[in-house]
Amino acid sequence: MELRPVLMITGALTATLGCSMFLPAIADAMVGHPDWMVFVSAGLITSFVGAGVWTASSGGEQTMNARQAFLLTATLWIVLAFFAALPLYFSELSLSFTDAYFEAMSGLTTTGSTVITGLDVAPPGILLWRGLLQWFGGLGIVVMAIAVLPMLQIGGMQMFKAEAFDTPEKILPRAAQIAGTMTAIYLVLTGVCAAAYWAAGMGLFDAVVHAMTTVATGGYSTHDASIGHYDSGPIDYVGVTFMILGSLPFLLYIRATQGSLMPLFRDSQVRAFLGIVAVATLVLFYIQLTNTEHTGEPAFRQALFNSVSVITGTGYATEDYDNWGHHAIALMFVLTFLGGCAGSTSCGIKTFRLQVLYIELRQHVRQILFPSGVFVRRYNGRVLPDSVAASVMSFVFVYFVAFFLLALALSLTGLNPLESLSGAATSISNVGPGLGERIGPAGTFQSVNDTAKWILTAGMLLGRLELFTVLVVFMPRFWRA
Structure with a gap:
């Protein structure tokens, strides 16, 4: 296999x-925090290694076949993490390498699970x-x-093949072209989101980070209590709006920029996704009215925000929904698997x-x-x-096999059944918080042992890269000429 294109892009x-890394270095330097030197040093090392690999592998035919892809x-997410x-x-956080790698992988895969407190x-x-990290990963x-x-x-993604990608050999040059358009749309969405958060009452720095x-x-936040720190209706609704926008197919945004808005409203996937959100919200709203002290608009807002957060895989929390009763916990566990639309930043089954x-x-029933x-x-x-x-059925089968294997492995590390099942679900679905006192929406993964953290890290990678992309590399036939 010709590795030059792989090394060139990785570099x-x-x-x-x-x-x-120089951006957070500037942020720390502006407030006089000594970690600015850490970011500068890490940035220089990373840039030097990356530039060296790119220089050594550049040149030659700039195409990529399926095996190289x-x-x-x-490997890209492993190296970047x-x-x-x-x-x-x-x-100065004094994280172990396991914790640091877990946090980085959680960021790049947009999972949102964290080991950091304070x-x-x-x-x-x-x-x-x-x-x-989450912005780049998305x-x-x-x-x-x-x-x-x-x-x-x-996993059936061939159904969404863009006309620009006629053959595998066109992946590399066409991907470079479409990345520019996607980045522009992504930047606009992020900028508008940051402005909306700021107008809703967030500080400018918090608004920028939360927008990303x-x-x-x-789902990474600047506060331990996540979005719940602000206890603000306008901020919650801004979050709901842009979580949903991030979960819609970005190809439809490209068409919208070309003057064609109707595909965004006519797409059956978009309508089904919004329908799932509506049903989940109504069920949680009813649970709120019967099981908690919330009533009226606050109950609806809590139901809407947390259902959207879990379905889209964002993982923000405004409250500890572990306290909403067993029905809410069961529903949230199911919602963890669903995910948003194909071709979006969302995760899960799709x-x-x-x-x-x-x-x-x-x-089958008709037949x-x-x-x-x-x-x-x-x-x-x-x-x-x-x-x-056939691809979709194969994907879903392997998805749940991987989920059960992850849950079994986590249980062998000492996690209780609820933590094992929800931890496996949240990692392979890239949602963020699990269920239970330790890893639920009010907790972190800090107290989980290192073995479990590496299992969860592997689950994040598997889920984010759609399983087969990772598994096929471990097949001996893949490496044969």
Whole structure:
């Protein structure tokens, strides 16, 4: 396998990550915090290594085949998380390397699980760096979902293949082109979100950091109490709006910039996603009215915000919904798996796969009732190919097998059943908080043992990269010529 394109992109993105470390260095230097030297040192090391790899591997044919794309996708997040962990490891937080790598992987995969406490008094550099990691991770996931996964036919994503990507050999140059458009849209959404948070009452620094983690549906906050720290209706509604916007297909945003707004409203995936949000909100609203002290608008707002946060995989919390009763806990556990739309920053199984499973089930029932009937499966007005249906069913099967294996592994490390199940679900679905007193929305993963943290880190990577992208690299046949 020709590794030059893989090394070139890895080196370029590593160097970019290193350069971005100077932003939190400036933030710390402005308040006189000594960690600015940590960020400068880590930035220089990361930039030097990345630039060296890029220089050594640049030149030659600038194309990439499917095998190279698999390898790049599987290794890029591992390498970037290693370098992203350096300033966390050497900072005054005194994190172990396990904790630093867990935090970095959680950031880049936009999971939002954290091992850090005392965020309210943490230096601005650390807070900004966590926000930047999720912002970069969200942008990378969108580009990967649009340019790479459809060509690799991962989990039915071939259904969303853009016309620009006719063959695998076009992945590299076309991805570079579309990344520019996606970055512009991403920047605009982030800027508008930051302005909205600021107008709603957040400080400017908090507004910028929260905007990055909201649009990326990541969930890192500048406060231990997350968005609940502000106890503000306007801030909650701003968060809901941009969590939903971050969970919609970004290809539809591109069409909107070209003057075509109707596809955004006509897309069946978007309508189904919003329908799921509406149903979950109404159920939680009813639970709020019967099981908690909230009534009226506050009850609706708590139900809306926390359901959207979990479904989109953002992981913000305004309250500890562990205290809402067993029905709420059970519903939140189910919502953890769902996710937003394909081609967004969201995570989980994704809405379109749930739709395809429903279409397959309906087709099967019809075939049983009318064995001689001819039924054509359609999705969004187009014929649904057998290959897409098979890919989706394979993905969902492997997804839940991986979930149960992760839960079993976590239980062997000493976690109780609720923590094991919710920890496995939140890691593979990249949601953030689990359930229970320790890892629930009011807790962190700090007290979890190192073995469990590495298992959770692996789960984050598997879930974020859609399982098969990682698993295929471990097959011996993948490495044969």
